[in-house]
Amino acid sequence: MSLIFSGIQPTGNLHLGNYLGAIRNWVRLQDDHDCLFCVVDMHAITLWQEPADLHRATREVTAALMAAGIDPEKHILFNQSQVPQHAELAWIFNCVARVGWLNRMTQFKEKAGKHKEKASVGLYVYPTLMAADILAYKATHVPVGEDQKQHLELAQQIAAKFNHDYDTDLFPELEPLIFGEGTRVMSLRDGSSKMSKSDTSDYSRINMTDDVDTITHKIRKARTDPHPLPDNPEVFDDRPEAGNLVAIYAALAERTRAEVLAEWGGANFADFKQALAELAAEVLGPINAEMNRLMADPAAIDAVLGRGARRARELAEPVVEEVYNTVGFVRPGAS
Ligand code: AQP
Numbered sequence: 001m002s003l004i005f006s007g008i009q010p011t012g013n014l015h016l017g018n019y020l021g022a023i024r025n026w027v028r029l030q031d032d033h034d035c036l037f038c039v040v041d042m043h044a045i046t047l048w049q050e051p052a053d054l055h056r057a058t059r060e061v062t063a064a065l066m067a068a069g070i071d072p073e074k075h076i077l078f079n080q081s082q083v084p085q086h087a088e089l090a091w092i093f094n095c096v097a098r099v100g101w102l103n104r105m106t107q108f109k110e111k112a113g114k115h116k117e118k119a120s121v122g123l124y125v126y127p128t129l130m131a132a133d134i135l136a137y138k139a140t141h142v143p144v145g146e147d148q149k150q151h152l153e154l155a156q157q158i159a160a161k162f163n164h165d166y167d168t169d170l171f172p173e174l175e176p177l178i179f180g181e182g183t184r185v186m187s188l189r190d191g192s193s194k195m196s197k198s199d200t201s202d203y204s205r206i207n208m209t210d211d212v213d214t215i216t217h218k219i220r221k222a223r224t225d226p227h228p229l230p231d232n233p234e235v236f237d238d239r240p241e242a243g244n245l246v247a248i249y250a251a252l253a254e255r256t257r258a259e260v261l262a263e264w265g266g267a268n269f270a271d272f273k274q275a276l277a278e279l280a281a282e283v284l285g286p287i288n289a290e291m292n293r294l295m296a297d298p299a300a301i302d303a304v305l306g307r308g309a310r311r312a313r314e315l316a317e318p319v320v321e322e323v324y325n326t327v328g329f330v331r332p333g334a335s
Contacts, residue, residue, distance in 0.1 A: 189222075
């Protein structure tokens with residue numbers, strides 16, 4: 001059985017993109033795989049986080065994952081900072097990865113913006129920590145949204161170079177799992193940028209904590225164009241905002257865009273938006289209610305994270321030990 005690893009940052013409000021692109025797929029995969037789900041708080045601080053906000057968001061994301069259906073008994077749910085092997089392996093990978101490889105990463109360019117000399121070194125080496133997150137468990141399958149594909153390819157490249165340089169087959173090959181109609185949910189305000197926690201406009205996204213009225217209001221305000229819905233998805237190349245709403249509907253309804261358009265082709269956007277708002281509220285409402293229930297007991301959330309971290313350390317420790325031995329570190333006391 002393949003081992004799955006995936007992570008999510010506690011950097012603010014989780015949104016529909018995180019849910020459709022990642023979390024919902026995680027919930028499905030747990031039936032047939034052993035899974036590790038990680039709240040990646042060390043990735044979060046590559047950009048400034050108020051400590052109190054980070055603390056709250058870590059519990060909130062954990063609650064959201066459980067509310068969405070992640071089972072922390074059968075699988076391992078933990079926060080990254082509590083398993084030191086991630087940072088230990090990341091250092092080794094910093095020495096394996098090449099500067100030229102990291103220079104190609106588009107997420108760094110987007111997040112660092114125009115002032116890249118002022119970005120943290122952590123933001124630059126984010127992908128090597130991500131490679132360590134996965135490979136500390138020798139996980140092979142990584143479910144992510146489309147935006148993380150480049151980082152995963154880099155992780156693969158790092159694993160291959162490590163194996164080659166040290167003449168070993170220690171690390172397995174990685175397989176990205178990118179599936180469903182929601183692999184790249186776009187902003188409700190701009191069909192050319194992805195829905196994101198850090199977008200300054202709250203109207204750009206549907207948060208997993210939004211109530212029905214807020215969801216309805218945001219979808220009603222979502223940017224579209226004056227034309228009715230088409231009857232096939234091909235025309236969406238020139239209509240990104242319209243295409244995004246149809247893709248969101250399809251992902252929520254678990255249908256293809258073609259099936260949605262077979263039903264809605266020719267309709268006007270006001271009616272479609274109303275149906276979309278109802279559907280989004282129907283999917284997110286129960287998750288939201290369960291999340292609020294879980295958040296009322298922070299000690300129980302901490303207990304889940306504590307147990308998860310212990311189990312994760314047990315798995316990662318021997319892998320990092322193997323890596324240290326391979327690299328040639330003297331380990332006094334180790335047999
Ligand atoms: N818009 C999206 N559509 C589909 N999938 C998405 N993911 C994120 N945005 C979308 C997927 O969610 C998982 C967790 O992402 P993350 O929070 O660790 O990092 P991110 O990709 O940087 O997410 P955000 O929302 O854009 O956060 P900020 O604004 O802080 O950078 C990943 O699997 C990701 O692919």
